Amino acid sequence: MxxxxxxxxxxxxxxxxxxxxxxxxSVARAQTSPAPPPAGSNFQQRLxxxxxxxxxxxxxxxxxxxxxxxxxxxxxxxxxxxxxxxxADKRNxxxxxxxxxxxxxxIGMLKIAGKDTFRLEQQLAEFATKAEGFKTVMGYYTxxxxxxxxxxCQADVxxxxxxxxxxxxxxxxxxTRSADIRSYVVxxxxxxxxxxAREL
Amino acid sequence: MPPxxxxxxxxxxxxxxGVYGPPxxxxxxxxGAKPKNKLPLIIAAGVAGVFVILIILAVVIYNRSPSAPxxxxxxxxxxxxxxxxxxxxxDVENTDNSITQxxxxxxxxxxxxxxxxxxxxxNL
Numbered sequence: 001m002x003x004x005x006x007x008x009x010x011x012x013x014x015x016x017x018x019x020x021x022x023x024x025x026s027v028a029r030a031q032t033s034p035a036p037p038p039a040g041s042n043f044q045q046r047l048x049x050x051x052x053x054x055x056x057x058x059x060x061x062x063x064x065x066x067x068x069x070x071x072x073x074x075x076x077x078x079x080x081x082x083x084x085x086x087x088a089d090k091r092n093x094x095x096x097x098x099x100x101x102x103x104x105x106x107i108g109m110l111k112i113a114g115k116d117t118f119r120l121e122q123q124l125a126e127f128a129t130k131a132e133g134f135k136t137v138m139g140y141y142t143x144x145x146x147x148x149x150x151x152x153c154q155a156d157v158x159x160x161x162x163x164x165x166x167x168x169x170x171x172x173x174x175x176t177r178s179a180d181i182r183s184y185v186v187x188x189x190x191x192x193x194x195x196x197a198r199e200l
Numbered sequence: 201m202p203p204x205x206x207x208x209x210x211x212x213x214x215x216x217x218g219v220y221g222p223p224x225x226x227x228x229x230x231x232g233a234k235p236k237n238k239l240p241l242i243i244a245a246g247v248a249g250v251f252v253i254l255i256i257l258a259v260v261i262y263n264r265s266p267s268a269p270x271x272x273x274x275x276x277x278x279x280x281x282x283x284x285x286x287x288x289x290x291d292v293e294n295t296d297n298s299i300t301q302x303x304x305x306x307x308x309x310x311x312x313x314x315x316x317x318x319x320x321x322x323n324l
Binding site: 065066069070072073076077080087090091094098099102103105106108109110112113114115164167168171172174175178179182185186189190193194196197198200 | 284285286287288289291292293295296298299300302303305306308311312314316317321322323324
């Protein structure tokens with residue numbers, strides 16, 4: 001009797017593990033980062049790429065629902081385009097001009113004071129790389145929003161859904177990158193500056 | 201008897217006065233030309249004058265040019281209020297605070313809200 005229970009427990013745990021793996025796999029595929037669109041690609045090429053990446057499958061109910069509501073969603077996306085463009089400008093200004101510029105100035109002043117600024121320069125280079133990555137993904141995101149705004153969503157509901165899912169993935173990526181940049185500045189660069197303030 | 205042919209006198213008198221005649225200006229006549237005696241003096245005076253002029257110019261130029269310590273001071277700028285200076289603890293602290301303010305101007309929850317493209321937000 002005990003052996004039977006143990007065997008059933010083992011089988012249940014194996015089945016549960018397999019189930020989790022299969023679910024996790026499908027989620028991972030659904031959330032796979034979109035590939036960068038080819039340079040110079042046009043709308044049709046990007047649409048085909050996103051359809052192939054996302055592999056959208058809609059039942060009849062979902063198709064009908066999207067067909068009825070996609071036009072209104074496109075209007076919201078169009079208003080989002082303007083605020084996103086302002087956001088891109090602001091982040092580029094803060095990351096690549098304000099923070100980057102101030103760090104370069106203080107590095108120069110620390111050098112004149114005879115301090116070894118190698119580590120701070122390394123951190124600044126890493127920060128610049130992260131800021132450039134954010135800017136690149138922001139470009140892909142705004143491009144996808146532009147594609148959503150122009151697609152004939154009622155004629156190509158699957159394409160609309162593929163583009164929307166792509167935009168959502170880029171949006172999440174931007175949030176992750178922004179948080180990463182903030183953490184890097186707070187946890188790496190600011191302590192280095194504080195050390196210099198104590199040494200001087 | 202034919203008329204006497206005038207004969208050339210033995211000691212012909214020159215037509216140019218003062219060449220062979222006694223000196224008319226009262227100068228001693230030692231047998232050489234006057235400019236030859238004055239020429240060395242003139243040359244020496246000219247050379248001395250040139251030397252004097254050069255010395256005066258040298259003094260003037262030396263007085264106008266800055267002295268050596270002043271020159272060193274001019275070549276090595278020490279304090280330029282407009283240019284970069286050595287960092288002080290206050291400079292580093294100000295930079296730190298300024299960067300903190302820059303980060304504070306960024307708000308992901310407002311600018312990139314998580315539900316910005318959700319079905320609920322887009323009424324899908």
